[in-house]
Amino acid sequence: MGSLTELLDDMKTMSEEDVLALFNRRKKGLELLRKRLGDKRIGYKANGSYELISEKELPALEKLDYLNDLLMPITGKPAYKLGNEKTERFGFSTKYTQALVENTCEGELHSGKMMRALTDLAIQKGVEIKTGAEVLRFEENNHNVTLFIKDPFRNEEWQLKCSTMSICTNAFTKQLLPDVDVTPGRGQVVITKPVHGLKFKGIFHFDEGFYYFREIDGRVLLGGGRNLDIEGEATTEFALTDLIQKDLEQKLNEIILPGTPYEIDMRWSGIMAFGANKQPVVKAFSRRVFGAFRMGGMGVALGSHVAQSLAKRIMEHT
Numbered sequence: 001m002g003s004l005t006e007l008l009d010d011m012k013t014m015s016e017e018d019v020l021a022l023f024n025r026r027k028k029g030l031e032l033l034r035k036r037l038g039d040k041r042i043g044y045k046a047n048g049s050y051e052l053i054s055e056k057e058l059p060a061l062e063k064l065d066y067l068n069d070l071l072m073p074i075t076g077k078p079a080y081k082l083g084n085e086k087t088e089r090f091g092f093s094t095k096y097t098q099a100l101v102e103n104t105c106e107g108e109l110h111s112g113k114m115m116r117a118l119t120d121l122a123i124q125k126g127v128e129i130k131t132g133a134e135v136l137r138f139e140e141n142n143h144n145v146t147l148f149i150k151d152p153f154r155n156e157e158w159q160l161k162c163s164t165m166s167i168c169t170n171a172f173t174k175q176l177l178p179d180v181d182v183t184p185g186r187g188q189v190v191i192t193k194p195v196h197g198l199k200f201k202g203i204f205h206f207d208e209g210f211y212y213f214r215e216i217d218g219r220v221l222l223g224g225g226r227n228l229d230i231e232g233e234a235t236t237e238f239a240l241t242d243l244i245q246k247d248l249e250q251k252l253n254e255i256i257l258p259g260t261p262y263e264i265d266m267r268w269s270g271i272m273a274f275g276a277n278k279q280p281v282v283k284a285f286s287r288r289v290f291g292a293f294r295m296g297g298m299g300v301a302l303g304s305h306v307a308q309s310l311a312k313r314i315m316e317h318t
């Protein structure tokens with residue numbers, strides 16, 4: 001949904017109205033996703049979400065009431081509240097964490113379970129899913145759109161025809177629509193082995209949303225550090241870098257698990273999509289070609305609502 005400092009940061013480049021609209025889209029998207037798939041099947045838990053506030057972000061606390069008032073018509077309750085007493089209980093560095101802000105609107109889900117539930121639903125509705133089929137280009141005429149697809153096994157190209165095409169390739173969209181405003185942003189992630197005596201559950205953010213960590217199955221999953229090399233991480237290449245991997249380990253040692261032994265189990269990266277502003281793009285590019293992409297690192301929350309907007313756009317044009 002967005003942390004306190006993240007939303008305040010958004011307000012430097014977006015109007016209050018746009019920030020509110022985006023918050024509402026995430027809320028509606030999450031509600032729709034939960035309703036459609038069911039909390040149990042996506043591993044949804046309302047274990048709470050918190051932001052660790054360091055000294056440099058303390059001034060943000062003065063805006064907590066202002067932001068709560070602004071969001072009230074959407075949330076119906078104060079979205080943010082102070083939970084400083086939990087810092088020590090959770091075992092975080094009290095040197096770094098000058099305050100802890102609870103976000104009362106956010107929850108957690110298991111993204112693997114969510115994808116499985118979505119796949120099951122799609123198949124049940126008669127949707128066919130083709131994997132390993134890279135769309136190289138497309139051509140449109142008055143009657144249909146032809147997709148040219150790379151067959152990785154036979155090293156040949158084959159074609160599919162459709163009456164409308166929707167491009168939902170998020171960070172990879174420039175390959176098919178070279179003129180769109182999409183900049184990829186790689187997110188590097190580490191997960192520990194189960195940590196003996198782990199003191200926290202839930203979702204946590206720090207540094208204006210640039211770092212995110214959570215408990216999952218007794219492990220700590222931590223992602224972030226893109227802000228250390230914004231240019232280098234503006235890539236669609238799935239890879240890890242020493243700079244960011246070392247930084248993530250340092251954050252585990254010094255802020256999240258100070259004095260608690262742990263071992264890293266796995267490391268990976270994923271690609272997000274950003275643009276001049278944080279709004280996703282939902283657009284008709286022609287009578288037959290549509291797109292919904294640039295999820296701003298919030299596609300799990302936004303996706304279901306954005307997909308509905310896309311479907312409406314297609315219905316209006318056909």
Ligand SMILES: Cc1cc2nc3c(=O)[nH]c(=O)nc-3n(C[C@H](O)[C@H](O)[C@H](O)COP(=O)(O)OP(=O)(O)OC[C@H]3O[C@@H](n4cnc5c(N)ncnc54)[C@H](O)[C@@H]3O)c2cc1C
Nearest residue numbers: 133134135169170172187223270271295297298299300301
């Ligand atoms: C580390 C990390 C943490 C995140 N945390 C959160 C979070 O807490 N909350 C949240 O809401 N969101 C989060 N996100 C963002 C979320 O994962 C994305 O916004 C979401 O996955 C976007 O979904 P999508 O289907 O639009 O795009 P993607 O999941 O990127 O899927 C695009 C698909 O298109 C395929 N593709 C691309 N080009 C082609 C082509 N030419 N032909 C055929 N197929 C193609 C790709 O293979 C891919 O499968 C996070 C992302 C990362 C990387």
